[in-house]
Amino acid sequence: xxxxxxxxxxxxxxxxxxxxxxxxxxxxxxxxxxxxxxxxxxxxxxxxxxxxxxxxxxxxxxxxxxxxxxxxxxxxxxxxxxxxxxxxxxxxxxxxxxxxxxxxxxxxxxxxxxxxxxxxxxxxxxxxxxxxxxxxxxxxxxxxxxxxxxxxxxxxxxxxxxxxxxxxxxxxxxxxxxxxxxxxxxxxxxxxxxxxxxxxxxxxxxxxxxxxxxxxxxxxxxxxxxxxxxxxxxxxxxxxxxxxxxxxxxxxxxxxxxxxxxxxxxxxxxxxxxxxxxxxxxxxxxxxxxxxxxxxxxxxxxxxxxxxxxxxxxxxxxxxxxxxxxxxxxxxxxxxxxxxxxxxxxxxxxxxxxxxxxxxxxxxxxxxxxxxxxxxxxxxxxxxxxxxx
Numbered sequence: 001x002x003x004x005x006x007x008x009x010x011x012x013x014x015x016x017x018x019x020x021x022x023x024x025x026x027x028x029x030x031x032x033x034x035x036x037x038x039x040x041x042x043x044x045x046x047x048x049x050x051x052x053x054x055x056x057x058x059x060x061x062x063x064x065x066x067x068x069x070x071x072x073x074x075x076x077x078x079x080x081x082x083x084x085x086x087x088x089x090x091x092x093x094x095x096x097x098x099x100x101x102x103x104x105x106x107x108x109x110x111x112x113x114x115x116x117x118x119x120x121x122x123x124x125x126x127x128x129x130x131x132x133x134x135x136x137x138x139x140x141x142x143x144x145x146x147x148x149x150x151x152x153x154x155x156x157x158x159x160x161x162x163x164x165x166x167x168x169x170x171x172x173x174x175x176x177x178x179x180x181x182x183x184x185x186x187x188x189x190x191x192x193x194x195x196x197x198x199x200x201x202x203x204x205x206x207x208x209x210x211x212x213x214x215x216x217x218x219x220x221x222x223x224x225x226x227x228x229x230x231x232x233x234x235x236x237x238x239x240x241x242x243x244x245x246x247x248x249x250x251x252x253x254x255x256x257x258x259x260x261x262x263x264x265x266x267x268x269x270x271x272x273x274x275x276x277x278x279x280x281x282x283x284x285x286x287x288x289x290x291x292x293x294x295x296x297x298x299x300x301x302x303x304x305x306x307x308x309x310x311x312x313x314x315x316x317x318x319x320x321x322x323x324x325x326x327x328x329x330x331x332x333x334x335x336x337x338x339x340x341x342x343x344x345x346x347x348x349x350x351x352x353x354x355x356x357x358x359x360x361x362x363x364x365x366x367x368x369x370x371x372x373x374x375x376x377x378x379x380x381x382x383x384x385x386x387x388x389x
Contacts, residue, residue, distance in 0.1 A: 002030045002039040004054060004062055014049065017374055019109050021052070021062035029056060035162060036131040038065070038073045052109075053128020057162055063109035063128060078132055079139035081108050086143065094368035097180050099201055105370045105378045111136065114197040116178050116189050118147040121197040122170070125153075127161040137170050148174035150191045152198070167192070179260075183208050185235055186260045187228060188253060195225065202365035203228070203293070203331070206383040209361050210291070211236040213327045213385065217288035220244075220321060222273035222314075227254030227266065229291050229329070234263045238289070243268040244276055277317035290318040291329040304336055308345050311337070316349040322388045327360065335380030339364075342382040350388070360385040 005028040006014070006021065014021055021041065033039060033054055041049040041062055051073055052064035065073055085106040089098050100120070101113040110126035113136075120140055124130040130153075137149055149171040158165055176192035182204055191198035207229055215237040221230040224243030231254075234241050243266065245251050251270040258266045269276075273294075292314060297307035311332060318328055332342050343362065350357050364371060365381035372378045 001051070002033050002037055002054075004029055004033070004039045004041045006041065006043055006049070008044045010043070013374075017067075019050075019052065019064040019104055019107075019375075020060045021064070023056075023059055023061040026061055029054070029061075036127045038128070040069075053126070053131075055127050055161055058126070058160065060126075063104075063126060065107065065109070075132075075135040075138065078108070078135050079142065081106065082113070082136070082139050083143055085113075088370070089368050092367050094366070097182060097199075097201060097204070098368040100368075102369050102378070104375050105372050112197065113140070114199075114201060116180050116191070116199065118144075119174070119178050119191065120144070120146050120149045121152050121191050122149065123152050123155065123197065125155065125157050125161075127163055130158075130161075130163060133170075141171075146171065148172070150176065152191065152196070182228075183232065183235075185231060187226065187231075187257050188260065190253070193249070200225070200228070202333075202369050202381050203383070205366040206331070206363065207232045209363070209383070209385065210289075210329055213329075213360065214238040214289055217327075219289040219291065220287040221291040221293075222277060222318070223292065223294045224254055224268065225250050225293070227257050227268060229293060230254065230266050230268070231258055231261055231263055233289070233291070234258070234266045235261065238265065241266045244271050244273040246270065246272050274314065277314065277321065281317050281320040285321060286323045287321055287326065288323055289327045289329065290321050292318050293331045296334045297332075301336060307334055307337060308341070311342065311345045312349045312352075315346050316353050319349060319353040319355050319388050322355075324389055326388055327385060328388050329383075329385050331384070332382045333380055335377050337382075338376070338379070339382050343384070346384060346386070353388075356389045358387040358389065360387060 007027045010025045035055045037054050039054050050064040050067040052062045085101050100115045110129045112123040114121045124133050151170050154165045154167040178189045189199040214233040217238050219233045219238045219241040221243040224245045227243050230241045230243040248270045251268045254268040297310040362384050
């Protein structure tokens with residue numbers, strides 16, 4: 001197998017198990033290596049580190065797949081890894097709908113596979129993983145005999161790896177609108193046109209966490225997307241629920257999801273939630289519960305401060321719309337802002353609003369998106385419920 005030799009001085013991150021090796025940590029790449037190849041990685045003094053795929057054009061030049069020299073990187077390797085990921089999900093009780101493979105956390109860097117009952121959506125976000133796409137699809141067919149497999153590789157990060165954005169069927173064509181069950185409710189997932197892979201499975205446990213605070217409440221949900229939190233709130237006994245999203249198509253899907261569940265006390269508006277929250281706080285409108293689930297405010301370290309300011313501002317507006325003793329439900333999916341910093345930002349907003357907070361729940365994504373403590377990027381979702389007095 002082709003070889004990569006690292007510099008004398010490398011980060012302890014690599015030695016301690018992190019699968020990423022950056023270009024400035026490499027001393028020597030064999031001339032025969034081309035982007036997407038698999039290679040063995042060695043320290044400067046010849047000690048075996050692992051095997052991984054290589055892309056000399058990427059800042060992350062090597063992503064390790066294994067640290068066992070006996071492993072052959074072939075179809076059976078990927079089949080075994082996917083099967084192990086499935087066994088983990090079954091043991092923790094996530095089978096009908098789940099993130100089947102969560103990239104680095106499952107030892108398959110930059111591979112995402114979401115399972116929506118008998119349908120699968122995959123993303124291969126690095127070139128070295130993309131070259132194994134056919135073998136990954138074959139493994140899914142052998143392990144699950146799925147009704148359909150769809151590719152959602154229409155993401156800009158692929159271009160950093162020298163790949164085009166694309167999406168489409170990796171099986172016989174099927175109706176890309178799939179109905180799933182979650183917490184006793186039904187939702188339509190559009191795996192072709194929906195955000196990411198079509199649905200945010202990472203919040204499935206968090207949607208259940210609101211069940212007690214919404215009973216008999218007037219609820220406002222901003223950035224509602226397809227209305228999952230709002231419909232859960234109505235299902236759990238909210239008096240009235242209003243959901244906001246800037247996307248007309250998302251609002252239409254929210255209405256369809258509400259009808260699918262026989263929910264009649266949810267209304268949805270296609271409106272810029274940032275502007276609405278600002279205007280309504282000036283008008284002194286009030287709710288019992290305000291839910292905020294905004295998109296990621298940054299994907300780069302250079303803009304972290306801007307993201308912090310954004311989270312502070314939006315949560316400040318949310319608090320101003322709450323009655324005394326009301327509940328703020330707020331999320332952040334920006335992995336660059338770790339939990340402590342997120343909480344500090346919410347506390348800063350409360351200070352500016354001259355309100356005090358009582359924590360009810362502070363948790364992460366559902367465990368089918370496992371967190372590896374040494375891999376910061378696996379710990380990305382923050383979900384917080386506080387009472388605001």
